[in-house]
Amino acid sequence: xxxxxxxxxxxxxxxxxxxxxxxxxxxxxxxxxxxxxxxxxxxxxxxxxxxxxxxxxxxxxxxxxxxxxxxxxxxxxxxxxxxxxxxxxxxxxxxxxxxxxxxxxxxxxxxxxxxxxxxxxxxxxxxxxxxxxxxxxxxxxxxxxxxxxxxxxxxxxxxxxxxxxxxxxxxxxxxxxxxxxxxxxxxxxxxxxxxxxxxxxxxxxxxxxxxxxxxxxxxxxxxxxxxxxxxxxxxxxxxxxxxxxxxxxxxxxxxxxxxxxxxxxxxxxxxxxxxxxxxxxxxxxxxxxxxxxxxxxxxxxxxxxxxxxxxxxxxxxxxxxxxxxxxxxxxxxxxxxxxxxxxxx
Amino acid sequence: xxxxxxxxxxxxxxxxxxxxxxxxxxxxxxxxxxxxxxxxxxxxxxxxxxxxxxxxxxxxxxxxxxxxxxxxxxxxxxxxxxxxxxxxxxxxxxxxxxxxxxxxxxxxxxxxxxxxxxxxxxxxxxxxxxxxxxxxxxxxxxxxxxxxxxxxxxxxxxxxxxxxxxxxxxxxxxxxxxxxxxxxxxxxxxxxxxxxxxxxxxxxxxxxxxxxxxxxxxxxxxxxxxxxxxxxxxxxxxxxxxxxxxxxxxxxxxxxxxxxxxxxxxxxxxxxxxxxxxxxxxxxxxxxxxxxxxxxxxxxxxxxxxxxxxxxxxxxxxxxxxxxxxxxxxxxxxxxxxxxxxxxx
DNA sequence: CTGAAAGCGCTTACAG
DNA sequence: CTGAAAGCGCTTACAG
Numbered sequence: 071x072x073x074x075x076x077x078x079x080x081x082x083x084x085x086x087x088x089x090x091x092x093x094x095x096x097x098x099x100x101x102x103x104x105x106x107x108x109x110x111x112x113x114x115x116x117x118x119x120x121x122x123x124x125x126x127x128x129x130x131x132x133x134x135x136x137x138x139x140x141x142x143x144x145x146x147x148x149x150x151x152x153x154x155x156x157x158x159x160x161x162x163x164x165x166x167x168x169x170x171x172x173x174x175x176x177x178x179x180x181x182x183x184x185x186x187x188x189x190x191x192x193x194x195x196x197x198x199x200x201x202x203x204x205x206x207x208x209x210x211x212x213x214x215x216x217x218x219x220x221x222x223x224x225x226x227x228x229x230x231x232x233x234x235x236x237x238x239x240x241x242x243x244x245x246x247x248x249x250x251x252x253x254x255x256x257x258x259x260x261x262x263x264x265x266x267x268x269x270x271x272x273x274x275x276x277x278x279x280x281x282x283x284x285x286x287x288x289x290x291x292x293x294x295x296x297x298x299x300x301x302x303x304x305x306x307x308x309x310x311x312x313x314x315x316x317x318x319x320x321x322x323x324x325x326x327x328x329x330x331x332x333x334x335x336x337x338x339x340x341x342x343x344x345x346x347x348x349x350x351x352x353x354x355x356x357x358x359x360x361x362x363x364x365x366x367x368x369x370x371x372x373x374x375x376x377x378x379x380x381x382x383x384x385x386x387x388x389x390x391x392x393x394x395x396x397x398x399x400x401x402x403x404x405x406x407x408x409x410x411x412x413x414x415x
Numbered sequence: 416x417x418x419x420x421x422x423x424x425x426x427x428x429x430x431x432x433x434x435x436x437x438x439x440x441x442x443x444x445x446x447x448x449x450x451x452x453x454x455x456x457x458x459x460x461x462x463x464x465x466x467x468x469x470x471x472x473x474x475x476x477x478x479x480x481x482x483x484x485x486x487x488x489x490x491x492x493x494x495x496x497x498x499x500x501x502x503x504x505x506x507x508x509x510x511x512x513x514x515x516x517x518x519x520x521x522x523x524x525x526x527x528x529x530x531x532x533x534x535x536x537x538x539x540x541x542x543x544x545x546x547x548x549x550x551x552x553x554x555x556x557x558x559x560x561x562x563x564x565x566x567x568x569x570x571x572x573x574x575x576x577x578x579x580x581x582x583x584x585x586x587x588x589x590x591x592x593x594x595x596x597x598x599x600x601x602x603x604x605x606x607x608x609x610x611x612x613x614x615x616x617x618x619x620x621x622x623x624x625x626x627x628x629x630x631x632x633x634x635x636x637x638x639x640x641x642x643x644x645x646x647x648x649x650x651x652x653x654x655x656x657x658x659x660x661x662x663x664x665x666x667x668x669x670x671x672x673x674x675x676x677x678x679x680x681x682x683x684x685x686x687x688x689x690x691x692x693x694x695x696x697x698x699x700x701x702x703x704x705x706x707x708x709x710x711x712x713x714x715x716x717x718x719x720x721x722x723x724x725x726x727x728x729x730x731x732x733x734x735x736x737x738x739x740x741x742x743x744x745x746x747x748x749x750x751x752x753x754x755x756x757x758x759x760x
Numbered sequence: 761c762t763g764a765a766a767g768c769g770c771t772t773a774c775a776g
Numbered sequence: 777c778t779g780a781a782a783g784c785g786c787t788t789a790c791a792g
Contacts, residue, residue: 100762101763102763103762105786106762113761118761136784139481140768165499179522310710332706361677366712481768
């Protein structure tokens, strides 16, 4: 009895928070036995088991996960690292992750990294100390090698939706191909001066979407006009001023491919505020198919990705890894859909 | 040496995952001493401390949070329970929570409850076993008393944004007053037949907003016309058909107050698709001021709540509770803003 | 089939 | 100022 002094661990005294020893005493057996009926891994005499089970029920006993984790080296907890849960697509992915995790007995710790390598590293340092069984990472920072380092340290890691790499498991869509097909559709329907409103190309998804755009133009014998490449300056809302600036200078694309739906919606606003019509004067194509995109005016044509499934599959893969199924790393590529509504002609 | 047999705890062997004992040996002191320099709670000879610090650095040692938690009975982890992270307002709240928690050395476990009492209970059972230091709950289920039970068991609990109760700390806005002022504004600007598009009144926020709507009408000598009360049937999108149905029957409100922005956006779509104009024929007022609401066509007038601050303050309060400052429970009421854009005349 | 014992990695009262 | 020891609540190899 070292401490147990005047400390304030109220929870200690609450009925309902019991330990193995308490259960064992009430059942008249040793804690080893209780542990065994709990784990179900060894045979226990039917009668003993019944007594133990009853004692557990009477005492409302639930095992202390922390102690188990300390002993076993597993916490049944995974970390989900996303740039920002605020960003439209991550809530859906997160929901997929969480649902699967919950079903399989895991809890998820949410980390917002802001695509900042330092914050990412912070989290990793904090979590790696056996606090976490594995990492699900939607990072867009291709240069950062802390992922690889984590993996080398033996942590299960699955990459989600963004950057990926042959050495690490991943679940993604083919962003290049999706952009390629979206822009090709625009070309097929008669557009000739297609602008792109692109997120930072330092993030691999945007780089890929940009390449898809450029190659689709090339494949149709058109070429990329630097005037028509609108790069994000400072957040999504900057596209409002960027687009207006472009139009005011008299530059007149006949379509704009936005690399995300929120960007597309902001751009539609700028177009309308400039006195032009959609899709009459300018078509707009988005990316992501966020829920609202069907309801804005005009309803937005866009490319949809299976976000929920991405999260769900990612979680499933990670938990398989944690539970020791060691297959070689594999990148799962999910499908996308081109959804035509009224913002393109 | 009981086990240590052929088990697969690879992480054990990885450099970088060290324990107190290792650090102590390298520094030529006892683990007690190392623990002491780490905690900073007792004096340690300057020279000894320096040696220890060096050893820690050399070994890239970070303490095992699990072991600390087991010993101390605290995990520095809080649970955030939200109906669904998918729902527009929760990502922002969550971000506020997470930022504060992180700054104060806490991690947050995210739980999606779907406003389902059983799932809520599930989580609580799972997490209560000292896994978690406290709960931040955005539950809308007023009838559920598991919150109260949790509190009685000694768990710190803070309620967020939704249901609240005098016995438990909470951070909210005055939903009644906000709706009252929004609808009063509509009345002042000449609207006489004001409809409400209301989420399920079983959820306390919607009940409050409904009351604010009803009382604002009453205060102006108008009364609630049951024909103009549109109740959600099955998710936000149902308002599309509900609104169209209303208009098709020839019922013609001159304004619609929607109890959330997504509802407002869906309703605007239905109005336009029915060949009417906004705000010419019908004004629309939303609630929440989600980011996109400034960009939709027409830009949406709405009531904004300080979501980020709500999350941040909630987290701060919870952590204070956890750290033992026991003030009497208090409900903090944050301000709201009526934002007039172009969807109301 | 079951118990006693060691050990997971910490912290801290107790002696020096 | 510092170390040896007990204990947080579990699990499991080792003996019976």
